[in-house]
Amino acid sequence: MDYKVEISALLSKITGLESEEIARLMEIPPQSDMGDYAFPCFILSKQMRKSPVMIAAEIASSSDFDAPYIDSVRSQGPYVNFFIDKGHYAKSVVSEILQKGEQYVSSNIGIGKTVIVEFSSPNIAKPFHVGHAFTTVLGHSLSRIYDKLGYNVVRVNHLGDYGTQFGKLITAYRLWGDESALEASPIDELLRIYVLFHEKEKDDPQLTQDARDNFRRLEAGEPEEKALWQRFRDLSLKAFAKVYDRMGVTFDSYKGESDYSDRIPGVISFLEEKDLLIDSDGARVVMLDEYKLPPCLVVKSDGTTIYASRDLAAAMFRHEHYNFYKNIYVVGLPQSLHFQQVFAVLDKAGADYAKNCEHVGFGLVKFKNMKFSTREGNIVVLEDLLNESIAKTLDIIRSNAELRQTDMSEDEILDIANKVGIGSVIYTYLKSGRERDIVFSWEEMLDFEGDSAPYLIYTYARTRSILRKAMDQGISSSNAFDDALSLLKSDEEFALLKLLSDLPDAIEKAASSNEPFMLSRQVSRIARAFNRFYNNSSILRDSDDRLRSARLAICEAVCTAIKTGTYLLGIDVVERM
RNA sequence: GGGUCUAUAGCUCAGCAGGAUAGAGCAACAGCCUUCUAAGCUGUGGGUCGGAGGUUCGAGUCCUCCUAGGCUCACCA
Numbered sequence: 006m007d008y009k010v011e012i013s014a015l016l017s018k019i020t021g022l023e024s025e026e027i028a029r030l031m032e033i034p035p036q037s038d039m040g041d042y043a044f045p046c047f048i049l050s051k052q053m054r055k056s057p058v059m060i061a062a063e064i065a066s067s068s069d070f071d072a073p074y075i076d077s078v079r080s081q082g083p084y085v086n087f088f089i090d091k092g093h094y095a096k097s098v099v100s101e102i103l104q105k106g107e108q109y110v111s112s113n114i115g116i117g118k119t120v121i122v123e124f125s126s127p128n129i130a131k132p133f134h135v136g137h138a139f140t141t142v143l144g145h146s147l148s149r150i151y152d153k154l155g156y157n158v159v160r161v162n163h164l165g166d167y168g169t170q171f172g173k174l175i176t177a178y179r180l181w182g183d184e185s186a187l188e189a190s191p192i193d194e195l196l197r198i199y200v201l202f203h204e205k206e207k208d209d210p211q212l213t214q215d216a217r218d219n220f221r222r223l224e225a226g227e228p229e230e231k232a233l234w235q236r237f238r239d240l241s242l243k244a245f246a247k248v249y250d251r252m253g254v255t256f257d258s259y260k261g262e263s264d265y266s267d268r269i270p271g272v273i274s275f276l277e278e279k280d281l282l283i284d285s286d287g288a289r290v291v292m293l294d295e296y297k298l299p300p301c302l303v304v305k306s307d308g309t310t311i312y313a314s315r316d317l318a319a320a321m322f323r324h325e326h327y328n329f330y331k332n333i334y335v336v337g338l339p340q341s342l343h344f345q346q347v348f349a350v351l352d353k354a355g356a357d358y359a360k361n362c363e364h365v366g367f368g369l370v371k372f373k374n375m376k377f378s379t380r381e382g383n384i385v386v387l388e389d390l391l392n393e394s395i396a397k398t399l400d401i402i403r404s405n406a407e408l409r410q411t412d413m414s415e416d417e418i419l420d421i422a423n424k425v426g427i428g429s430v431i432y433t434y435l436k437s438g439r440e441r442d443i444v445f446s447w448e449e450m451l452d453f454e455g456d457s458a459p460y461l462i463y464t465y466a467r468t469r470s471i472l473r474k475a476m477d478q479g480i481s482s483s484n485a486f487d488d489a490l491s492l493l494k495s496d497e498e499f500a501l502l503k504l505l506s507d508l509p510d511a512i513e514k515a516a517s518s519n520e521p522f523m524l525s526r527q528v529s530r531i532a533r534a535f536n537r538f539y540n541n542s543s544i545l546r547d548s549d550d551r552l553r554s555a556r557l558a559i560c561e562a563v564c565t566a567i568k569t570g571t572y573l574l575g576i577d578v579v580e581r582m
Numbered sequence: 583g584g585g586u587c588u589a590u591a592g593c594u595c596a597g598c599a600g601g602a603u604a605g606a607g608c609a610a611c612a613g614c615c616u617u618c619u620a621a622g623c624u625g626u627g628g629g630u631c632g633g634a635g636g637u638u639c640g641a642g643u644c645c646u647c648c649u650a651g652g653c654u655c656a657c658c659a
Contacts, residue, residue, distance in 0.1 A: 029599080032601075032602095034602075035601095035602065035603080035604090035605095036602085036603080039602075043602085045601065045602090047601080047639070047640085050639085057639085081602080082602065083601090083602080083639095084601090084602065128659075165659065167659095168658070168659065169658065169659095170658075170659080262659090285656085285657095286656090286657085287657085288656075288657055290656070290657095297585085298585090299584095299585090299655060299656070300656065301656075302656040302657060304657090305656090305657040306657060307657075309657085311656085311657065311658085311659090312658080312659050313656090315659095337653095338586095338587080338653065338654095339653055339654065340654090340659080341586075341587090341653085341654080342585080342586085342653095342654060342655070343654095343659085346656095368587095368652095368653095369652085369653080371652095398621095401621065402621095405619080405621080408619095409619065411619090425621090436594095436595080436607095437594080437595055437596080438595085438596085440587075440588085441588090441594095441595075442588090442652075442653095444594090449593095449594075449608085452607095452608070453621055454607085454608075454621060454622095455606090455607040455608060455621095456594095456595090456606075456607045456608085457607090457621080459621050460607095460621065460622085462621090463619080463621050463622075464621095464622085466619070467618085467619050467622080468618095470618075470619060471618050471619095474618065475618090514598070518598090522595095522596090523598085526596070526606090529606090529607090530606090533606085533607095536622060536623065537623070537624095539618080539622080539623085540614090540622070540623040540624080541623085541624095543617080543618070544618060545618050546617070546618070581619085582619080582621080
């Protein structure tokens with residue numbers, strides 16, 4: 006039940022204010038000893054011509070608060086503080102979670118609505134580095150979150166498989182390409198010749214010209230260039246698939262930039278019909294002064310297309326094909342002007358779906374003082390980071406296994422190391438607001454203590470261990486469905502229950518702000534509260550078997566919360582570690 | 583120069599729509615494993631919330647100005 010709504014209704018009778026307004030004004034006190042809900046009386050002081058302190062005292066002394074779920078009502082300064090009956094609360098929260106299981110965080114607010122999440126979108130022929138991981142991890146998590154809320158989610162990998170860079174690559178490959186190296190390690194070989202091209206290009210303008218010619222031939226569909234491009238693309242996709250597979254990331258569409266090249270004429274004629282295209286130094290642009298934005302370049306002076314035209318084509322296609330409720334672009338913050346322009350062009354052209362397009366930006370992944378740059382070769386490849394993380398996890402598991410004398414098989418150990426190691430990397434990207442820059446450091450990326458994925462997974466594994474032991478001893482939480490749950494009224498238990506009950510709200514906030522950290526924080530808080538409880542009370546060893554069952558029920562609820570929460574972040578839990 | 587974002591503990595970050603004594607994690611220091619997994623828990627120290635004005639009963643939160651920094655400003659993506 007929703008205690009806030011209930012209390013607001015009671016207050017409404019006393020104060021005469023609308024119940025909804027009261028619910029909006031209600032607060033959660035900063036300290037638990039101040040109660041569970043608080044009503045600030047400032048708003049009443051003007052109309053009643055009394056000090057808020059006096060009003061609070063009057064309300065608190067009212068006799069209308071005799072509901073069974075209210076323990077007490079006290080005024081403190083200008084606030085009326087409500088203390089919920091802990092037993093009542095425990096029964097309500099725990100039984101709901103146990104009955105609904107993982108569905109307790111589900112919602113149907115998204116039923117019948119399609120959300121497109123464009124994310125990851127790596128450039129073909131370039132290594133998948135720790136910067137790409139940001140959009141991949143963010144988009145993956147957002148997809149799962151929207152999915153959980155009932156939306157129809159379309160995951161789109163808008164591959165960077167087009168543009169002048171491919172002219173460069175074709176030129177470079179013909180000059181310096183090594184067939185066997187390409188076969189053995191495609192991305193490394195493509196990167197090698199790409200870097201080489203940029204070195205040589207400085208002293209040889211002919212190379213630049215060749216590259217442009219080759220891109221033009223590619224765009225014109227010349228078979229030789231097309232075949233090479235296709236090969237680069239296939240090899241790259243195969244390499245990317247390995248990384249996605251490791252992280253459990255999937256897509257519904259791999260429609261990349263190249264897929265839209267034949268729709269560009271449609272975009273241009275559409276804009277021409279609306280009379281929006283203007284010649285400017287030989288190029289064709291859409292003026293956006295009324296949006297206070299610089300003009301958007303749609304066709305270059307040499308007649309070829311540019312990313313803005315391809316993004317326009319993609320948005321138009323998605324509208325026709327999916328009729329989306331939301332079209333989200335999980336792309337780095339530096340591209341925010343670009344998206345503003347694209348959306349503004351759509352809006353100016355009268356496309357009503359422009360307002361449903363949203364750029365979900367994120368910060369830069371930096372390396373000390375410099376940006377990662379493919380051309381300069383100062384990058385950290387995601388696979389290396391994952392491997393390091395897994396290796397470190399493996400060490401810890403092995404030494405723990407020895408210490409605890411567990412009988413885990415080598416396969417199980419490897420599986421755990423994989424999940425914890427990869428989860429750890431994922432969590433690093435999702436623990437703070439997405440617009441923050443991440444300064445890459447091995448030390449911090451591989452810190453497994455405190456606020457980290459291993460902490461969450463560890464808490465889960467530990468709790469599962471208790472539940473397994475309980476089962477072995479024939480103790481069950483099932484007889485806790487009666488009043489035993491109302492025995493859960495210690496401070497630690499109560500604090501934990503509040504956090505559990507707030508999880509669905511955290512998920513909705515994560516979706517509405519496209520900020521998975523709203524969720525990761527809540528899961529982290531739950532784990533911390535549980536560990537506190539765990540260290541303060543014995544669960545299986547308590548002499549009262551009703552309390553024992555009730556505590557086991559809390560353990561189950563915590564497992565459910567952590568498992569679903571981490572799943573929505575893209576992190577797997579393990580039964581033992 | 584225009585646009586935009588950021589500035590909170592030594593470090594990394596929270597602080598939801600203004601509200602009660604500004605919170606976590608890491609690091610530091612002091613403790614807790616014959617007892618359910620110590621990747622854990624408890625405690626201590628640490629802050630003029632970048633600066634100055636203003637709005638308000640009340641500002642880390644809203645407005646203005648200033649300072650510092652990031653990103654960005656059409657024929658790359």
